[in-house]
Amino acid sequence: MKRYFFAGLTMVLIIVVGIILYGAWLNRAGENKITERMAERMIPLQGAEAKVREINPTVKLDTVNLYSNEMTDAIALIDGRITSVNVQKNDQVARGQVLFNLTNEQYPLKIRQAEIDIMKAESEILKAENDIVKAETYLARAKNDFGRYSRLREHDATTAERYDEAEAAYKEAQVNLKVAHVQRDQMIAQKESLNAQRDQLMLESAHSEVAAPIDGEILILYRQIGSYVTAGTPLALIGDFHHLFFSMPVDDEVARRFSTGNSVSLNFNRRELTKVYDTEYEAGNAGANQEFSARIVDVSPSLDEKAAIRTILWEVNNSAGLLEPQTYNGVKLQSTLAQKCLTVPLTAMIDPSNSSVFVLKDDNTLERRAIVTGVDDGNYIEVRSGLRAGDVVVTSGMSGLDEGMKASVKVEEGD
Numbered sequence: 447m448k449r450y451f452f453a454g455l456t457m458v459l460i461i462v463v464g465i466i467l468y469g470a471w472l473n474r475a476g477e478n479k480i481t482e483r484m485a486e487r488m489i490p491l492q493g494a495e496a497k498v499r500e501i502n503p504t505v506k507l508d509t510v511n512l513y514s515n516e517m518t519d520a521i522a523l524i525d526g527r528i529t530s531v532n533v534q535k536n537d538q539v540a541r542g543q544v545l546f547n548l549t550n551e552q553y554p555l556k557i558r559q560a561e562i563d564i565m566k567a568e569s570e571i572l573k574a575e576n577d578i579v580k581a582e583t584y585l586a587r588a589k590n591d592f593g594r595y596s597r598l599r600e601h602d603a604t605t606a607e608r609y610d611e612a613e614a615a616y617k618e619a620q621v622n623l624k625v626a627h628v629q630r631d632q633m634i635a636q637k638e639s640l641n642a643q644r645d646q647l648m649l650e651s652a653h654s655e656v657a658a659p660i661d662g663e664i665l666i667l668y669r670q671i672g673s674y675v676t677a678g679t680p681l682a683l684i685g686d687f688h689h690l691f692f693s694m695p696v697d698d699e700v701a702r703r704f705s706t707g708n709s710v711s712l713n714f715n716r717r718e719l720t721k722v723y724d725t726e727y728e729a730g731n732a733g734a735n736q737e738f739s740a741r742i743v744d745v746s747p748s749l750d751e752k753a754a755i756r757t758i759l760w761e762v763n764n765s766a767g768l769l770e771p772q773t774y775n776g777v778k779l780q781s782t783l784a785q786k787c788l789t790v791p792l793t794a795m796i797d798p799s800n801s802s803v804f805v806l807k808d809d810n811t812l813e814r815r816a817i818v819t820g821v822d823d824g825n826y827i828e829v830r831s832g833l834r835a836g837d838v839v840v841t842s843g844m845s846g847l848d849e850g851m852k853a854s855v856k857v858e859e860g861d
Contacts, residue, residue, distance in 0.1 A: 492842035493806060493855035494791050496833040500784040503703075503821035503828075507694065507777045510712075512762065514771045516686035518659055522679045526550035526654060528671050535667055536726050539658040539684065546656040546669075546681050553654075560644035567637035574630035581626045585619035592616035662686035665723040687725060690762045690769055691743075701756040702749060704742055708783060712738040712762060715776035719768045728767035739763045740779075780823065789826040791858075794839040795819075800827060804840040804847055806855045812840065814849050 526548035533545050595612040598604040666683040669675060716734060744759040762769065794803045800819045804812045817832030833839070838855055840847065847853075 488810065488852050488854040489843075489847075491840050491847075491853050491855045492858060493838045493840050494794065494858045495835075496788060496790045496829060496837045496839060497835050498786060499789045499826055500786050501789060501821070501823040501826050501828070502781050502784055504778060504780040504823045505821075507779060508775065510692050510694075510774045510777045512690040512692050512769060512771050512774065514685055514687055514690055516660055516662055516689075517665075517771065518684060519680035520545055520656055520658055520682040520684060522546070522548060522656055522675045522681055523677055524548060524550055524553075524654060525674075525676045527674045528669055528681075531667065531671055533664050533667075533682070535664050536724070537664045539662065539664060541658055541661050543658045544655045545658055545664075548654040548656065548675070550654065557644060557648060560640055564637060564640045564644065567633055567640055570633045571630060571637060574626060574633050578623065578626040578630060581619065581623040585616075585623050588612070588616040588619040656681055658684055660684055660686065663725055665725065685723070685725075685771075687767070687770055688764055690764050690771060691759060692762065693757050693759045695755050695757050698754055698756060701745055701758060703785075704745065704758060705749075706742050706745065708781070709739055709741045710760075710782060711780050712740050713778040713780070714738070714769075714774050715778065716774065722770050722772050725770060726767060728765060731766035731768050733768070736766050736768055738766070738769070739782075778824075785821070785828075787820070787828045788830075788833065788835060789828055790833065790839050791841050792822055792825060792827050793841040795827070796844055803833070804844065805833070806838040806840070806853060810852050810854070812847060812849055812851050812853055 527550075528546055529549045530547040531545070532547070533539060533543075539545065592612040592615070595604055595609045599606075599609045662684040663686065664682055665685045667681075668683070669679070669681050675681065714734075714736075719734065740760045740762045742758055743761045746757045746759070747753045749756075790803065792800075796802045796804065796814070800822075802814055802816050805815045807813050815832055818830040820828035820830050822828065838857060840853070840855060841858065
């Protein structure tokens with residue numbers, strides 16, 4: 447009985463081991479078949495050809511610092527108290543337009559005193575001229591006496607003492623006439639100085655009107671009616687923001703693609719264009735969707751000089767009135783001048799540095815290839831080296847791809 451039991455148990459064990467071995471063989475065979483099928487499988491992908499296209503290069507700027515060349519203060523030219531303010535914030539003003547009126551009660555008094563001093567100087571001049579007439583008369587008499595005594599002296603008809611007295615009187619008369627002329631000239635110079643002082647006071651008094659130094663918009667009113675100010679005090683800030691400027695450093699190779707007068711379009715990636723000076727909006731603006739134009743006004747150093755880094759100065763047309771002198775983030779700059787070059791879609795880039803792509807080889811396998819890229823327009827990117835026209839690159843499904851994989855790449859329609 448025991449013999450049959452153990453025989454049965456042995457048969458059961460043999461059957462179980464056989465089933466296990468058969469299952470392992472089936473699993474191994476299935477894996478081999480799956481591997482063979484995977485090796486033979488063609489991965490369906492989207493792709494595009496590398497070809498020469500016209501693109502408008504785009505540059506994304508992290509920050510742009512806009513500034514205005516037309517922004518200055520209206521300054522008080524005299525001490526005084528503000529008696530009237532003729533403008534309000536955001537008013538448009540023209541150069542020379544009167545913005546403030548000042549009053550200084552001391553100027554009329556100083557001008558009157560200067561006029562009195564001038565009249566005194568004129569009286570002294572008349573007195574000096576009268577002294578000159580007297581000195582000329584005395585000189586003529588002394589000259590005649592000296593001449594008469596000189597003739598008498600020649601004939602020994604007079605004493606030496608009389609001759610010496612006549613000579614001394616003649617010389618004294620000459621000196622007195624010169625002194626009278628000097629005194630008159632001094633009084634004339636004093637009068638001219640007093641006239642200049644009076645004219646200066648009158649000129650300063652005329653500066654009681656504070657005018658706009660430039661055309662523009664009133665951005666800030668620093669002082670109001672009743673304020674006492676001294677000469678040199680800023681009273682209002684005036685600016686013209688219709689044309690703003692910014693500069694950017696670029697490599698020499700990039701700078702040589704531009705020249706003075708080239709234009710670009712600017713897009714400010716902001717939902718709200720906040721204002722620092724609360725300037726007025728111009729009619730016809732498109733708000734956050736507004737596209738601004740800018741042109742190059744200078745490249746420094748000039749392209750005929752050797753330099754590794756150059757600075758490009760841009761002038762922005764802000765006729766929409768949406769921008770102000772401040773820092774803006776996330777600005778896109780796109781050239782309006784098309785550039786013809788070898789390109790591939792940006793979607794073909796594998797890494798953030800845009801330096802490698804998957805290329806479909808003739809045997810339908812993939813090759814990861816390093817390339818050198820240049821400018822892009824947001825859709826296509828320039829390829830400077832690493833690809834030739836006609837090469838097919840993968841543009842979708844890059845996740846999990848590796849070199850050597852077989853793929854069936856469908857080239858994008860119209861590409």
